[in-house]
Amino acid sequence: MGKYIIAGASSGIGKELAKNLLGRGCEVIAMNRSVPDFTHPNLYHVAHDFSGEASLPQIDGEFAGLVYCPGSINLRPINTLKSEQVIDDFKLNAVGAFSFAKAYRSNLAAGAGIVFFSSVAAKTGMPFHASIAMSKGAVEGLTVALAAEFAPTIRVNCIAPSLTDTPLASPLLNTESKQAANADRHPLKRIGTPEDLASMAVFLLTEANWMTGQIVSVNGGLGTILK
Structure with missing residues (x-):
């Protein structure tokens, strides 16, 4: 149970996470440009474009994450x-992650959790990943800094996934040959799913009461083992 604000809940991992939390009886505020393409009595939409310059909207109430x-x-x-x-x-x-945490930190109940998303590329060197490695590396730095600042009241953790089958990644997975090649890069020989990442986020929000400042790799073994 509890109330959560999810930035980017209209597709991919955020959408799967929202559905998971709603299925557990939680309330979810989905903050994104478009209205989610699914409905639920405990799902509320707040419009915001995180790629723009507009200030984050004020939200009242106390939240668990x-x-x-x-x-x-x-x-x-x-x-x-x-x-x-x-x-x-x-x-x-x-900057989006920073602004989001700054705007709604005061809404969080004692014991609440914050979850960010990084990338396997933040710590594993990959060609053509300079931009994502820099920005996601900053997210990991933000994670440990806020974990120190917000302890012991609020937990802050980060998930670092590898390639996941979401609309964002569709250009990398839009043919069978691309899917097979990308799956083969991973020791577990498959692409990540939104469910893989959403289940870890739920754990960090609801059960990981003695974890903070952690970068959790959910990457099919890529960047950790050679196979």
Whole structure:
């Protein structure tokens, strides 16, 4: 039970997380540009575009957790990567997470949790991942800094996934050959699912009462073992 604010709950991991929490009897505020394409008596939509410059809306009430899901996959070699693209990725991934936590920290109940999302690329060097590695590396730094600042009242953790089958990743998975090649890169020989990541987020929000400041890898073994 409890109330949660999920940024980016209209698709992918955020959508699956919202459904999981709603199924447990929780209330969810879905904060994103578009109205979610599913309904539930305990689901509420608050419109906000995290890629823009508008201030976050005021929300009243006490919450058990915050989750920031918006992200980007901007894979380019450095000779074609523009500074403006890097800045845009940093704003969405890192500044967005910072602003979200800052805006709603005062709404959190004692014992609440905050969950951010990083990437396997923040710690594992991969070609063409400079922009995402920089912005998600900043998210990991934000995680440990806020965990120290908010302890012992609020827990702050971060999930670092590998490639996951979401609309955001569809250009990387839109053919059978791409799916097979990307699955084969992982020791567990499959692509991640939104359910894989949502279940970890639920654990961090509801059960991980003695965890804070942790970067949890959910990546099919990529970047950890060779196989």
